[in-house]
Amino acid sequence: MEDSSVSISPALEREIRILHNLVGNAVVDNKYIVLGVGSMQLLKAAVASLACDRRTADVVAAVPYFPAYREQSLLFETAHFTWAGDANVYAQEHLGMNSSTIEFVNSPNNPDGMVRHAVLNGCDAFTIYDYAYYWPHFTAITEAADQDVMLFTLSKLTGHAGSRLGWAIVKNYTLYERLLTYLQLSIITVSHETQLRATQLLRVINGAYSGQLHAEQMIPLGLPPAYYASKGLSFHYGYVVLRDRWMKLNQILNQSKRFGVQHLEPAYCKFFKEVTGPSPAYAWVYCKQENDEDCQAVLQQAGIISRGGKKFDSSTRFTRLSLLKRVSTFENLINHLSFLVSEEINFILLK
Amino acid sequence: MEDSSVSISPALEREIRILHNLVGNAVVDNKYIVLGVGSMQLLKAAVASLACDRRTADVVAAVPYFPAYREQSLLFETAHFTWAGDANVYAQEHLGMNSSTIEFVNSPNNPDGMVRHAVLNGCDAFTIYDYAYYWPHFTAITEAADQDVMLFTLSKLTGHAGSRLGWAIVKNYTLYERLLTYLQLSIITVSHETQLRATQLLRVINGAYSGQLHAEQMIPLGLPPAYYASKGLSFHYGYVVLRDRWMKLNQILNQSKRFGVQHLEPAYCKFFKEVTGPSPAYAWVYCKQENDEDCQAVLQQAGIISRGGKKFDSSTRFTRLSLLKRVSTFENLINHLSFLVSEEINFILLK
Numbered sequence: 001m002e003d004s005s006v007s008i009s010p011a012l013e014r015e016i017r018i019l020h021n022l023v024g025n026a027v028v029d030n031k032y033i034v035l036g037v038g039s040m041q042l043l044k045a046a047v048a049s050l051a052c053d054r055r056t057a058d059v060v061a062a063v064p065y066f067p068a069y070r071e072q073s074l075l076f077e078t079a080h081f082t083w084a085g086d087a088n089v090y091a092q093e094h095l096g097m098n099s100s101t102i103e104f105v106n107s108p109n110n111p112d113g114m115v116r117h118a119v120l121n122g123c124d125a126f127t128i129y130d131y132a133y134y135w136p137h138f139t140a141i142t143e144a145a146d147q148d149v150m151l152f153t154l155s156k157l158t159g160h161a162g163s164r165l166g167w168a169i170v171k172n173y174t175l176y177e178r179l180l181t182y183l184q185l186s187i188i189t190v191s192h193e194t195q196l197r198a199t200q201l202l203r204v205i206n207g208a209y210s211g212q213l214h215a216e217q218m219i220p221l222g223l224p225p226a227y228y229a230s231k232g233l234s235f236h237y238g239y240v241v242l243r244d245r246w247m248k249l250n251q252i253l254n255q256s257k258r259f260g261v262q263h264l265e266p267a268y269c270k271f272f273k274e275v276t277g278p279s280p281a282y283a284w285v286y287c288k289q290e291n292d293e294d295c296q297a298v299l300q301q302a303g304i305i306s307r308g309g310k311k312f313d314s315s316t317r318f319t320r321l322s323l324l325k326r327v328s329t330f331e332n333l334i335n336h337l338s339f340l341v342s343e344e345i346n347f348i349l350l351k
Numbered sequence: 352m353e354d355s356s357v358s359i360s361p362a363l364e365r366e367i368r369i370l371h372n373l374v375g376n377a378v379v380d381n382k383y384i385v386l387g388v389g390s391m392q393l394l395k396a397a398v399a400s401l402a403c404d405r406r407t408a409d410v411v412a413a414v415p416y417f418p419a420y421r422e423q424s425l426l427f428e429t430a431h432f433t434w435a436g437d438a439n440v441y442a443q444e445h446l447g448m449n450s451s452t453i454e455f456v457n458s459p460n461n462p463d464g465m466v467r468h469a470v471l472n473g474c475d476a477f478t479i480y481d482y483a484y485y486w487p488h489f490t491a492i493t494e495a496a497d498q499d500v501m502l503f504t505l506s507k508l509t510g511h512a513g514s515r516l517g518w519a520i521v522k523n524y525t526l527y528e529r530l531l532t533y534l535q536l537s538i539i540t541v542s543h544e545t546q547l548r549a550t551q552l553l554r555v556i557n558g559a560y561s562g563q564l565h566a567e568q569m570i571p572l573g574l575p576p577a578y579y580a581s582k583g584l585s586f587h588y589g590y591v592v593l594r595d596r597w598m599k600l601n602q603i604l605n606q607s608k609r610f611g612v613q614h615l616e617p618a619y620c621k622f623f624k625e626v627t628g629p630s631p632a633y634a635w636v637y638c639k640q641e642n643d644e645d646c647q648a649v650l651q652q653a654g655i656i657s658r659g660g661k662k663f664d665s666s667t668r669f670t671r672l673s674l675l676k677r678v679s680t681f682e683n684l685i686n687h688l689s690f691l692v693s694e695e696i697n698f699i700l701l702k
Contacts, residue, residue: 162543192513193544
């Protein structure tokens with residue numbers, strides 16, 4: 001047990017590197033890769049590794065943010081780091097002060113799908129880039145990210161959340177070693193069954209796209225999902241499904257005066273070699289009417305499950321709908337939402 | 352991702368409960384089971400969960416101890432707990448003081464195979480029982496352990512260390528909830544591939560022994576390992592292999608005046624229904640001669656890899672040999688050790 005070390009299967013590491021070079025979403029050459037039990041575990045490992053032997057670092061993230069940034073920082077707090085809340089508020093309150101900070105930047109962001117950059121900078125401001133959703137099915141790949149610490153997860157790439165595989169791409173050798181020590185003393189290594197399965201999954205995707213990589217033109221995006229699925233073109237498949245869901249959702253909400261949803265811009269995707277999107281993982285819905293203060297409760301009453309804005313340190317006027325569920329669950333959502341909006345329209349017509 | 356919760360597959364939980372009832376090494380009825388990424392992760396989760404909202408707890412373990420107890424406590428230290436070294440030294444220095452402590456008790460103990468009990472007691476003394484080796488192939492099952500916090504791992508049960516599966520058996524509901532929160536915010540859940548594989552492994556063992564459970568007489572221990580292997584009787588198999596290794600090792604070391612090894616007693620095993628052992632996982636070897644201060648280095652020079660006593664917070668006169676390696680590795684060890692001891696005997700004869 002104690003003689004082994006945190007190990008990444010060479011086959012898996014190779015597939016991860018091939019994939020990033022293929023998609024063009026992250027620079028991996030001359031960088032280190034560390035595995036974790038989902039990116040979840042790597043978030044806390046990265047904070048602890050960046051914070052060690054510095055003055056107490058303030059951990060922040062711009063609202064609205066993925067709740068685990070706050071929850072982890074509070075639960076696992078040490079003498080080296082402490083949770084300090086919203087990055088934008090923090091920046092105003094610490095203007096001109098040379099604080100020691102660690103900022104989580106999730107881009108595109110959960111819950112609102114926005115492309116994000118760090119709010120804080122300065123000589124002692126570190127950033128952890130959570131790129132869980134920086135894949136062509138969720139957002140246009142506009143450049144290969146080249147940050148110091150970048151996190152990815154199988155969960156949002158292929159949907160295998162239960163396999164629990166995340167990876168960090170790290171520039172700095174000292175930080176890499178700290179991450180390895182942290183992980184070795186936490187879990188020794190990531191499940192070999194998981195590594196084996198992930199290797200096979202990535203191999204299938206890489207294999208399907210290997211012919212496309214140097215082609216002048218990618219296979220276009222207008223075809224039926226089943227066609228892409230049959231060829232293993234999983235980014236094409238994911239994109240057309242999510243794009244379709246987003247449009248269906250917007251079609252309904254555009255008729256409503258009661259509900260709004262975030263505005264996202266299409267952009268040129270270097271991977272697909274065409275303008276794509278929006279095709280986000282989540283809809284960040286808000287309630288416009290004065291009485292609808294708790295938007296989650298409003299949807300709940302209409303039989304729709306969502307995640308209230310408070311969880312994301314935002315207003316209760318916001319709530320998050322997941323667009324990543326099974327086909328039947330999504331259809332159920334659309335039916336309930338249509339009914340809710342049609343009630344609103346009927347009510348206006350009756351007045 | 353954030354909508355799921357730390358989950359144990361009901362099928363796996365059932366097999367774990369059946370196994371403990373079958374072996375009789377731990378009381379599981381009316382207790383909670385929590386999974387972790389090996390018992391490694393549960394060690395730190397248990398310390399953090401026991402330490403939360405109490406005055407700073409001193410974490411201790413009696414020398415010689417598994418190095419991760421110290422290494423984890425140092426690396427993951429928070430305001431709630433701090434590493435305080437050898438439990439026996441601590442007990443003397445804090446005699447009559449009502450300290451807040453968390454003690455790791457590993458029984459049988461890595462590295463020396465000794466059956467252990469808590470050194471510290473008192474109203475604010477908590478104990479984490481690491482029962483990684485409390486299985487009939489390593490030690491006689493003398494009673495069903497019924498402690499507040501008991502840790503087990505697949506690694507030392509079936510040898511599937513790379514699958515990374517550990518479990519905690521917990522009496523107290525509040526502690527159970529804290530462990531769940533700790534694990535959910537660390538890893539969300541244990542790899543589903545791992546849980547699936549472990550379920551199947553335990554199902555095979557439980558199935559093989561189910562007929563034996565209520566039989567008047569267990570299948571006896573004197574048969575060849577291949578026989579047990581063919582029937583899936585993995586405890587029988589493990590026991591006869593390890594018992595044989597221990598005897599071979601002792602046969603060699605008994606001829607030596609230079610090297611000694613720990614003394615272990617046989618005992619009546621309620622599982623096998625006969626007197627068994629010793630059959631430990633490790634040999635805790637020591638060097639007797641004045642010049643051989645660094646016993647690991649002495650063995651190293653003879654081509655034998657071991658783990659020096661210092662790692663276990665013990666003297667460099669001690670070193671640990673693993674008896675859990677593959678057949679060819681063990682035979683290699685025995686050959687090197689025979690040669691080393693024969694040199695010593697030849698030297699004495701020449702004098």
